[in-house]
Amino acid sequence: MKEISRWKNFGGDLVVFEHDAKTTQSVMTFAVFIPPQAKEKPVPVLWYLSGLTCTWANVMEKSGIQAYAAKHGVIVVAPDTSPRGENIPDNEQYDLGQGAGFYLSATEQPWAEHYQMDTYITGELQQLIINNFPVDDEKQGVLGHSMGGHGAxxxxxxxxxxYKSCSAFSPILSPSDVPWGQKAFQAYLGSNKDTWQAYDATQLVKSHQSEQEILIDQGSEDQFLSTQLPKEDFLAAANEHDQAVMYRLQAGYDHSYYFVASFMEEHIAWHVRQLKES
Known part of the structure; x- marks a missing residue:
């Protein structure tokens, strides 16, 4: 693990690292915000998963998350959204390839060797964080935006x-049924749609439920709302299978980080309450 950047931030430290990841067989980059409270004792950790085309930088530069993490005393980990590099498969379109890992483990060529993002985040990177930072690994939450909301x-x-808490901004809730998800799943997982269900929140909630409520915020003026981000099937499946969801349609907001920043403080407070109760 090599430190490549560090900034003092809200009394804590924002640090960017890179490391040779066995899971993705590539050099992976991630950011960690370490609040001042972590100097005294282990603290909860929140994993933030970004959306299409993003890196660790989007949330750290645009959302204000560090201020709220410092206030509540939580570490924030922001992984990259995919493997990257000259020898990593890519696509000229923004919604496939580098920057568009979809938080899954690819089985199809040329993606399978490197695009193992869910295994990387829940396994290799998880252990790296536990081994090197003062985290309370019994109190972990996950949140994300758009593709990252799907991942969360x-x-x-x-x-x-x-993970003991979860929230999402503008998540892709039914990827098997919308263009973004269909394109990615076809490429990464192949044409057998049965294999897609393991990465589709609407299908997963029918068999995997949590006792904790999920918070979802969506902007009413999101330009992708009707085409990429329909909510009805997920909310119906969650209700039928007793998964509590707090869904909030926020009037006038779009898909941007202006929207994310507007409600980030509430999301961090939500996670802190959930983690205290877990």
Whole structure:
């Protein structure tokens, strides 16, 4: 693990690292915000998963998350959204390849060798964080935006022992049924749609539930709302299978980080309450 950048921030430290990741067979970059409280004792950790085209920088530069993490005394980990590099498969379109890992483990070529993002985040990077930072690994939450909201909810449902809280901004809730998800799943997982269900929140919630409520914020003026981010099937499945969800449609907001920043403080406070109760 090599430190490549560090900034003093809200009394804590924002640090960017890179490391040779066995899971993705590539050099991976991630950021960690360490609040001042972590100097005294282990603190809870929140994993933030970003959306299409993003890196660790989007949330740290645009959302204000460090201020709220410092206030509540939580570490924030922001992984990259995919493997990257000259020898890593890519696509010229923004919604496939580098920057668009979809938080899954690819089985199809040329992606399978490197695009193992869910295993990387819940396994290799998880251990790296536990071994090197003052985290209370019994109090972990996950949140994300758009593609990262999809990742947050699916990882939360599949890893209930690991993550004790979950929230999402503008998540892709039914990726098997919308263009973003269909394109990625076809490329990474192949044409057998049965294999897609392991990465589809609407399908997962039918068999994997958590005792903790999930918070979802969506902007009413999101330009992707009707085409990429329909909510109805997920909310119906969650209700039918007793998964509590607080869904809030925020009037006038779009898909941007202006929206994310507007409600980030509430999301961090939500996680802190959930983690205290867990």
């Amino acid at each position: 909810i699916t990882l939360f449902l599949k890893h209930a022992k690991l």
